[in-house]
Amino acid sequence: MSLAGTALLSPPILCFGLGALSVALRSNLRLPAPVFEAVSIYLLLAIGLKGGAELGDTRFADFALPALAGLALGIAIPIWCFFGLRRFAGFGTPDAAALAAHYGSVSAVTFIAVVAYLDARTIPYEGFMTALLALMEAPAIIVALLLARLSGRKEKLGHALQEVLGGKSILLLVGGLLIGAVLGKAGLAPVQPFFGELFLGFLCLFLLELGVVAAKSADDAIRAGPRLVAFALAAPPVHGLLGVALGLASGLSEGGAVILGTLAASASYIAAPAAMRIAMPEANAAYGLAAALAVTFPFNLTLGLPLYAAMARLLAG
Template sequence: MRKLFQADASGAPRLFSMRNMVGAALIGAVVMMTTAATDYAFGQHENNGPSPVIIGQSLQPKDSKVEVAAPKADKQEKSDDLKTRPIGSRVFKAIVEVAHPDELKPGEAVDVSLATLHGGGAHSETILKHVFVHSVERVPGSENQTPPPEEAEDAPVVVEHGHEQPEVFPTRVVGLLVNGGQLEKIRLAEAHGILRLSIHHEAAHAGMLASVMNNFVTNLFQPLLLFFFMGFAIPLLRVPFEFPKALYQSLTIYLLVAIGWHGGELMAELPSSELAVAGGLAAVGFIVNGIIGLCATWMLRTFTPMRRIDAVTVGSYYGSDSAGTFVTCLGILATLNLLHDSYMPVMLAVMEIPGCLVGLFLVSRLRRSGMDKLGNMPDEPGYMGDAHAMTVTSPAAQDVSENAETHEHHGELVAKSVGAAVAPAHKSALNLKLLHEVFLNPGLYMLFGGIIVGFISGRQAIVDPHVVEGPNNLFLVLFKGALCLFLLEMGITACQRLSDLKTAGFGFILFGVLAPVLFATFGMVALHGYSMVLGHAFEPGTYALFAVLCGAASYIAVPAVQRIAIPEASPTLPLAASLGLTFTWNVTLGIPIYIEIAQHIIQWFPIA
C-alpha cells in the first residue's frame, strides 16, 4: 500500500533495546492481568445464582461443554450434523419470536431473521441459516396467560417481497447452538430489532456450474464490486480523477485496525481448546504459504522467460497474502450470510510472513551462485560479472540501472528491472533492519495492535458489555462503507498496473490468473485435512478466507521488504501481477468460485 507501508531506510532499528524489552513486558503484563481479572469476575458472576434471561446474551458459561439431547430416529441426519458441529459451540439463549412454536423442538434446524419496523411496516432479513435449537421454553410468567391478539391466527399481516407474514409472532425463550462468529452476529442484530426464528428448509441442490454462475451474478452486482469496477473504469475512460492519498492511507489504517479489533474481540470469548486449534491452523497456514512461494517460483522459472531474480520476487509475493482481498472476502461473506471462525484475522498476519522469508532465502542462494549487481545470472543476457568484482560507483552499473531495457532470451522477451538500485557487496541476507521490516511492518503492526486491543476489551466486556459499545459502532457498522471507498482506489490502481504487463509475455499473464485458483484449492484441501485430523468442522466462510489467503499475492509487506533486501529485482512486474491480474480475478470471479469449491470439498470428504 505504497507510501504508508514503506519503511524508513535511515538505519537498522534496535529490536532488542532495553526500552523495547520493557515495553513488551508491560504489554504482556497488561494482557495477563486483564485476562485474570475478567476470569475472576466472570467466575463470580456465574456463582451468584442462575442468570436472568437477557436478550442478546448467552447464558452458557464460555468454557462449559454443551451436551445436546439425542434427536429422534426420524432426525438421524440432523444428529449427524450435530456431531460435526463447528469448534467452540455454545448456547445463545434469548427471548425471540417463533413463526411456528409447536413445530420448534430441540435438534431442529432453524433460520434466524432480524425483524425491524420501517415506515410503519415490518421488515424481516435473514441473518443466519441452518442453526440448531438446543432448548425451547415459554417466557417466564406467560404459561397461564391468554395470548395477545397480535399472536393469534388472525394477526395482521404485511407483504414483504411478495410474501405475507404477521407483524408479530409468539415469543419463546430459545437456546441456539452457535459458535463465536454466530454469537457476535446475533448480538449485533438484536441491538437493532428482534430476532425471529423459522424452520429451515433445504433448497434444491443445483449443479456446480449453475451454483458458480448464481454466486457470480449475486456477487457481481454487490456494492463492493461495483465500486471496484467504478474505479477500474476511471483510467480506461481517462477521467481526470486522483484518489486522495491521505484518504487512502486513512482507509488502510481503519480497515486493518477494524479487522484486528473484531478478531480480538471474538477471540476473547474462545475457550482454551479453540485457541489451541487456532494455533495449529496458524502453523498449517504458515507452512502452506511457504510451499506456495516455492511452487510459484518454480512455475515462473519453468513456464516464463523471466530472469531468476524476478521469478523469485514474484513467487515471494504469492507466498504472502493480500489484506485488500481478505477484507473484500469479509464483505462478501457478510452479504451472503456465510460465517467464519473468529481467529481468521490472526491468520492474515501470520500468513503474510512466509513469502518474505522464502524470497530472502532464494535470493541469498542466487547471490552465492554469482549473481551480478543488476540481478543477472551467468547464463542470462547482460551479465556483468560476479557481484564482488563490481563496485557501487561503476559507470556501467549506473547506466543500466537508470534505464528500462528488454533483452532477447531464447527468442523471447525478458522483462528487466526498472530503476533497480545497486545492493552493497557482502551484505547479509538477514539483519535486524530486515527482520524488523518483515515482522513489524506498519501493516502487521496495525493488525496485531487491533487484535491485542480487541482481545483485552473483549475480556473486559464479559463483565461490562458497554466497554465495547462505542468501538463496535465505529469498527463494525462503518466497515462496509469504508471498504467500498477502499475498493474504488484499488480499482484505479489495478487498471493502471495492467500496462506493466506489456513485456511480461503470455505465460506470465496466464500465471497471474490461473495460479490463484490452484493455490487457493491447495489451501482449502490442507485446511480440510487439518479439520479431519481434529474431527471437527470449520465454518464455510473459513474455507473462503483461507483460500484467498493462499490464492492472493501481497502488495504491502513483500514490496517493502523487496525495496530493502532485493533491489536488483523488477518492482513493476510483481505488482502488475498481484494487483492488475490476481487481485482483479479474486474479487470478481475468484471468491465465488472458492466458496463453491469449498462446499464440494466438504460434501465429498465428510468429517467422520
C-alpha cells in the first residue's frame, strides 16, 4: 500500500473522517467540552514530557542548527505570506497580517499527528523536535504584527505577546519540556504507561472532535472565495518543501526533516487566532480559522504527511 493510503487508513485519520462525516449526516456527535479540554491538555503535556526527556540527552551542538532553521522559517514564511496575500490575493493589511500569523506559526496537533505517523512506521527522529515546536510558535505572530505596524497600523503587540507566551499550549509544552529534562527517561518511567502507551487513543478522541469542528468551518472557507482556499492548499506543499530542505541541510535525520517540514506546512488555529483577536480585532477571524482548520489541516493530515516523507526521502538521496 502507498504511503498516502497507509496514512488515510490510520486510526487517528479515520476518526477525523468520522467526525467530519457526522456533520454531513447531521449527527449530534460531539465530545463534551470538559473532556475535549482534558484531552488537549494531556496531548500537549505528553509531547512536552517526551521531548524534554530526549532533550536532556541532546548536545547543544546537535540542536543549534535545527533551531536556527526553525526560527528562519518562522520569520520568512509570514513575510512572504503577508506581501503575497496583499499584492496577489487582494487582502487588506489586517487580514493579510492575520493569515500570515496563522501560516507562519505552527500547529501542535499537526505535530502530534506527524510524530504518530513516524512512530507507526518506526522512522527515527530527533527527540528535541518538541523543543522546535515550542520555539516556532511565537516568532511568526510577532513578525506579522510588526509588518502590520510598518504598514501604518499601530497594533497591540504587548497584549498579543502575553496571550501567546502565557497561553495553554506554550505553557504545557515548555513546562513539559522542563519536567522531562529534569527527570529524564528514568524519572518518567512510572508515568510512561499513561503518557506513552495511551497516547494514540487520546489522539483518536481529539481528532474525532476536530473532524466535527473542521467540517463546520468549511462553509466559512468556501464563502471567503477561491483565493483563500487556493492559498490554504498551495501554502503547505511549498512550506513543507522548504522545511524538509532546511531540516536536512541543518543536519536533521530524514525523520526529523519530515517533522520540520510538517511544522512549516502547518497553520496555527489556537495561538494565532487568540493573539490576532487581541491585536487586530478588525481582521476577519473566520478567514484564518477556516483556512487553517477546514482546508490546511485536513490536507496535511491526509496527503501532506506522506508527501513530506516522500520529499525527505528524495532529497536525502
